[in-house]
Amino acid sequence: MLRTRTAAYLRQNVLNTVCRRHASSASALSVTNLQSRWKSLTDGERTTITDQLRERQKGDWKDLSLEEKKAAYFVAFGPYGPREPFLKTGHGRNLILGIAIAIGVSTGLYALSRAVVPGKPRTLTKEWEEATNERAKENKINPITGVSSENYSGPGYVQSK
Template identity: 50%
Template sequence: MIGQNVARASQSGLRTATLLGRRTMVTQQERWTLETARNAGSYIDGPNKVQLSHVVPNIEASWKSLSKEEQYGVFRQLEELQRKDWKELSINEKKAAYFVSFGPHGPRKPITASGQGAKTFAGVVALLGVTTVVYYLMRANGGAPVKTMTKEWQEASNRIAIEQKQNPITGISSENYQGKGHVQSA
């Protein structure tokens, strides 16, 4: 019984996230396993039973500090509480049940940490700055432009193209051609 519930609890969120195409950051250490369920027995009904009255009022803050076995024990105890009439549950118990089921942990844990967007933006801007500096350093130290990029060479290429009647329909050799031909330099 416990093993089936653990398998269902640990796999359903991951399977749902996978089917929906969401990436999750559930690690092996965070996932509830059958071993977790076996070890959590004393936290559910034993001498080390987790006292919900201590955990429930501030579950959002204390959830991360609980061991996997204690988390599973709280989960099971809240599961038992939810089988009662919901009108009998306190507001804190309802909030805790919601947090354990839908809180930002396990498969719903955010992939990126807060502030990650600003770090990514700063990194992109820094890399663009570095590439711009490298580009202008290469242009400054690259030497003279090649001789085929001079205006005289390109005008000579235009004359040769007209003599050879290159592209006589719409190109440089056509009757009403208005373009610059091979001239690219200003």
């Protein structure tokens, strides 16, 4: 009885080892140089490789080949899909060009507005500001520290020279 159990156990172990080695060699072929081939694979092939690696990782990690470990890391953390770098080669030049265009357009709009709009508004003349001071005194605006206060000696609302 003990011999039959031992023999069955040995047969099962040998079978598992052979299957594991066979699966390892089959998946090693499919994951070889995966980083360079990843974009050319179809979605079905990607799913198959991902499932294969997931199943292999459920076992002992010491049994994984170096290629399988690299492939598992690439599938988990590789620069593809949502983790693909946003900026690629040549984007810096486009960014600089876009900024230069934006500055040029805004400078042009500013120059155009200065050319079209007439001089200073009438509310920025010295006479208008003095009239604003008189109006503030009549309405007793800010009677503690402002124009309406006793012994006020500041310019009030007059800013023009």
